[in-house]
Amino acid sequence: MFENLSLGKTALLVSMAVEEDEKFIRETAEANGYKVIKGKVGAMDSSKIFAAIETAAKKEHIIESIYRQEHALYHSVLEAYEGICRGQVGLGNVLRTAGLVFSVVKGSRLPNDGSDGEWLAVVLYGNMGAPIKGFEHEVIGLGINPV
Structure with missing residues (x-):
């Protein structure tokens, strides 16, 4: 079932997986040539969400301090963030808060196919209100961009 997961599906499954399933999904993702991280962030301020994801991605060597990598991550996070906000980008200033799990996956769009370079997928999953x-209530957002 999980052997040929695309970049986006991998990020979605990792973000929603419980611990027992996550190990298998991660192993499959790594066998497919993907780098995967997962973390948690809760905030009423969008800058804290962006900062938490960027910090984790750098700490775990998903991205380096290279403009094109930071730029790809920023736009992937922004797309995922727009998804959880349903186009109304904003939290604290409109009295909304979010408790989120995030995943970042780096690799080719399709498993073990580097023909179009590396991509980043970011998923935000959790609760907002x-x-x-x-x-x-539950929310989810996905952003994918080339590096």
Whole structure:
């Protein structure tokens, strides 16, 4: 079922996987030539979300401090962020908060096919809503860009 996962599907599955499944998905992703990271971030401020993902991607060597890599990551995060905000980009200034899991996957668009270079996929998955417990709902966003 998981042997030929594309870049985007890999990022989506990793972000939503429970611990038992995540190990298998990661192993399959790595066998397909992908680098994978996963983390958590909660914030009412979008800059904290962007910073957490960029910091994790650099720390885990998904990207280096090279303009084209940072640029690809930024736009992938922005696309995923627009997805969770449903086009209304903003959190704290409109009294919304987010508790998110993020995944970043780097590799070819299709497994073991580097014919069109490296790409980055970013997924944001979690809950968003008013900053009151129980007033949130699930959200998900995906962004993919070439490096």
